[in-house]
Amino acid sequence: MISSSFDAIIPMLCVALAGLVVLLAEAFRGRDEKMPIGGLAIIGLVGAGAASILLWNRNATSFGVVTADNFSLFVNLVLIGVGILTVMFSSQTIERDGIPAGEYYAVMLFGIVGMMLMGQATDLLVIFLALETMSLAVYVLTGIRREQQQSTEAAFKYFLLGAFASSFFLYGVAFLYGVTGSTSLDRIGTVIAAQSMSGNPMILLGVGLLIVGFAFKVAAVPFHMWSPDAYEGAPAVVTGFMSTGVKAAAVAAFVRVFLSSLEPMITDWAPVLWLIAAATMVLGTVVGVAQTSLKRMLAYSSIAHGGYLLAGLVAGNDVGKAAILFYLAAYALTNLGAFGVIALLGTRERANDDLRDYAGLFKSHPALAVLMTFFLLSLGGFPPTAGFIAKWYVFSAAIGSGYYGLAIIGVLSSVVSVFFYLRIVVMMFMTDRDARPVPAPITTVAYAGLVLSLAGVLYLGVLPTAVIDFAQASISTIF
């Protein structure tokens, strides 16, 4: 029975509406007229956030394919946070880089709609639709600085490979449909559970292909190769946006598909994801050590963080599920903050993302250096920051499910990863300043964004209980 209630899509509608308004505003904007377009975007996002909070515990569904259970609402809130922070950082950078504000924000908002749909969809085809909506927006954002070859090249690579990976995903959906006769997650779940299908080769193929599709979006090894290029080529704010938003959305859908309808087959997919998670953590960390470009370094770092997230997925227990949600929130705040700092230090001509560009930052921009230090410490998992608690949960989830090896690899790689985060801190605090292009003074809005991220990072690190409870309440409704 198909419900035609619109409730569940209200958050998405808010954001989409904001996107349309932004687009219209841009259309009627004079050539050099300034408009508070970012403000419009934020209004839409806040509206979506309010809607998400109002929908809490209501378990609304729309059209039988979109749900607004607590899990997806939690993801929504993370995504909205990502969106708001991105807008705040962008307010400075898009003007500096000469990016048309309306197009940029509109595409970003549509991307967020796709991401939200990804978390809310309960049908494989709708997930695919969401995946494409999100991806198209992100491809465009990656290449939005058309005059930069690096940017366009990155976008093109990302697009080609993304299309390639999407086809795997679609193929996987086709197999699952072939076996179960449905693309609805509930239906697939009941069919699989009813007929103990874990030996069926068709369904295994389907699961394998779905893993490929999701792993690509999460940038897990060996499907990660696009990400350093795309992350480095995209404007820094966009990199922050896609390294957090896309990852959050993809992980949300990943979790929903694998821990609800495919949960009966956990013994089939867990070993594969175990290996992927381990490889992702190790490779992201080890290769990250050798990087000298900050964006590239953090690209590898976010690959590694994808690995930690997958470790929570492999664990598959209640702690793991809550840990994934908490990790998403912690990681989003931290990584966005870090990329925000990088973005604010760039100039139109040069990204200023080389390690050497950070020499003596503490002397020239003490506040930025301190903020960056906190973000890096959180990425490295230092107590008492959000990153530490997040990792702690993921690893204890892994150990709780008996995956000692995975936990050891995770701890080891997070220990090693500190080396490259530390190199940046060393550069900022312990070297003297070289001559480098001076970025424009940083606006209050952008600073507020950074401080907001920092507040979040510390809040999640010192008082994580509220959010953890929230995360636990979120997972309890669907799995």
Add this chain to the structure above:
Amino acid sequence: MDGWGGILLLAVIGVGFGIVSVVLSYFLGPRNPTPEKLAAYECGMPPVGDARERQSVKFYLIAMIFLLFDIEVAFLYPWALAMRQLSWPGLIQITVFFSILVVGYIYIWRKGVLDWGPEYDPDYKRPPKPGPAVVKRYRYGTRN
């Protein structure tokens, strides 16, 4: 292996047919190549110049936009046929869908995508003087 027999057979036949036909034509077909035979086929005319000519990007834009609005129509037809069953929710949905496209339409209109000539383009900027083409290609690897 029960589920696999059919797939295997299909794969074998599919791949086998391709290979067999290529191999057969290689061995059976007579070959007397002449320059004319090896040249690209252009409607019987002798080939002149590079086949890859530059087209104005406007054509692509128009083509893309046409595609978008064409699909809109493709959606409207089935809706019109099932209008009674879909009732009010259907009407709302199609209206939402339609208005999104309208916003897009306004946007491209205002941005001058539909203006063919530069004189109507409010955002037109004089292109830089043609100089030697910039061939310096950016490669990431050089930075590391």
Add this chain to the structure above:
Amino acid sequence: MLALIPLLPFAGFLVNATMGRRLPKTVTGGLASAVMVVSFLIAVTQVWALAAMPPESRQVNQVLFTWITAGDFSLDLAFRLDALSAVMILVITGIGSLIHIYSTAYMSHETDADFGRFFSYLNLFCFFMLMLVLGSNVLVMFVGWEGVGLCSYLLIGFYYEKQAAADAAKKAFVVNRIGDFAFILGALLLVVTFNSLDFTTIALAAKAMPVEVTFGTLSLITLLLFVGATGKSAQIPLYVWLPDAMEGPTPVSALIHAATMVTAGVYMIGRNAVLFEHAPITLGIVAVVGAATALMAGTIGLVQNDIKRVLAYSTVSQLGYMFLAMGMGAFGAGIFHLMTHAFFKACLFLGSGAVIHALHGEQDIRKMGGLKKHIPVTYWTFVIASVAIAGVPGLAGFFSKDEILFETFLHGHQILWGVGVLTSLLTATYMFRLVHLTFHGDERFGAVADGHDAHGHAPQHLSTPAPEHLSTPAPQHSHGVHLHDAPAPMAFALIVLAIGSILAGYVGVPHALGGHNNLGAWLEPAFQATNCGQPVATGELAGIALEDCLPGEEAGVEDHAALELSLMAVSSLVAFAGIGLASFLWLKRKDIPAQMATQFAGVHKLLLNKYYVDEVYDATIVQPIKVVSQEGLWRGFDVKIVDGAVNGAGYFVSGVSIVLRLLQNGSVKTYAASIFAGAVVILAFYLWR
């Protein structure tokens, strides 16, 4: 109230970190010292209140809030004051205050900004250290554990203009991370085993478990925790960072690398005493590692020429003693030595700082000598501390060291006892070598004291470009005639610590000498799994807890009095022998050490180069990792690098664009190939299973 003890230094840190660069030195230094002193006073009142309680229920808990919950597992951000942490907070705040006061004078040559930075780091360190010892569960301890590591790193690299300091900081951090890795794993394993991280809960649960004769879970947990401790407390194999850490300012060496942070590992074992007692295998390893470290560091200390490095190796060696005690299960003895060591080693380091200060940065003891009459306060305090560390009867080191040796002998480990005695001889020898070369004999410093550098820079580093604040001319001295003795704040700290070096031992006078080993008795409840101070959680545990609350019998103490006395005589003789040997070799017959150095050139070189451990680590661990990361994985997996290499070559080839276009295509292909290969592997896995 308890929370105020760490929070006051934190407040000091906040003020100095945000406003330190704009405030005058008197304010920043005064504030930083004041918060420490107040914190110390609060600590004293708290401990006083604790002492008023009956011994079995000496425990004060303060829960700030619930930190982490997951299912039935929950963890509070909570502080706990008991007998053990009481000793630690007194040491940290007390000696910390003195070192803060000392630093106001020692660091006075720095610019306002650097001065503020220094004190903010120092306050932050004290905050984390107090978190570490007051934390009521492993995770709060870990916060402190990581925090002190971070501060130590910042403080070692304080003179970051100096390459050696930056390298040393990095090394300290890297080595500590290896230890932390084990520590986290140990903590995670604790969660799995006990579903709790609270020390009391763990201890109660562990007590109910059988002692592990063979290697089991408890052994693994404790071993992992101990590996963590070897990192923080500079034991084999992770001790290499501590001598290098001497690149930091001298007060830092005194506070962090002698008195407090490096003892965190010892404290951690004491905190988890019950756990370790149930893992005798680990305890054996702890004892052997401790003894080996003590001996090894002692031998290295014998030939070093940098005044601070001698002290650094001495610290490593003394920490080895503490671990030996812990390994014997003599936790009280270990903590006792920790406390006395904090006094005399801090005094020695601060004294060395005063020497360096007086000589404007000279650290090479071959270029000192005869300083006795120039800087008498420093001299006398230094000598007192040296006598104390050497183990001369009547001073602090004697009592604590003796208790360790006695316990070792009592547990039937004669070989380890022998190692301990030998180390004791070495300690006395190298300490008095240091005293003689620094303060006695000829004055050898006149020619070298020109470097206007009161910042602990060794002369060989002076060739590095001097930063601005170093190039300001220091007041001119007529060298060889008049050197500054320690200014008042420094002298104050030195004198107090010297008094402490004499008296600190009297809290633990052994029964054999008619004392009551008050400290041991005070600490004893902390090493038992008792729950008497707070409501018992579950009925099952209540029985155990009640049983423990009964006062234990003091059997067997008298029986060993004769043995203890004779052992004491031995170690006293050893101490005097060491001092005598040092005096003979470095005062009377100065030619002999040189002769020995040439005669046993191999051994001498081996010791001088610290057994080449750094080189071995570099060759076996550091370089391979570098190669793997930079050459292997980077090149193998990051295709862009391959592109880059070919790209670079491409410029030498004509038709650059063609090559590049081909490569351009190629890289996306490679990426796609990687995706495809991954898919094939996954699918193949499912098909061939």
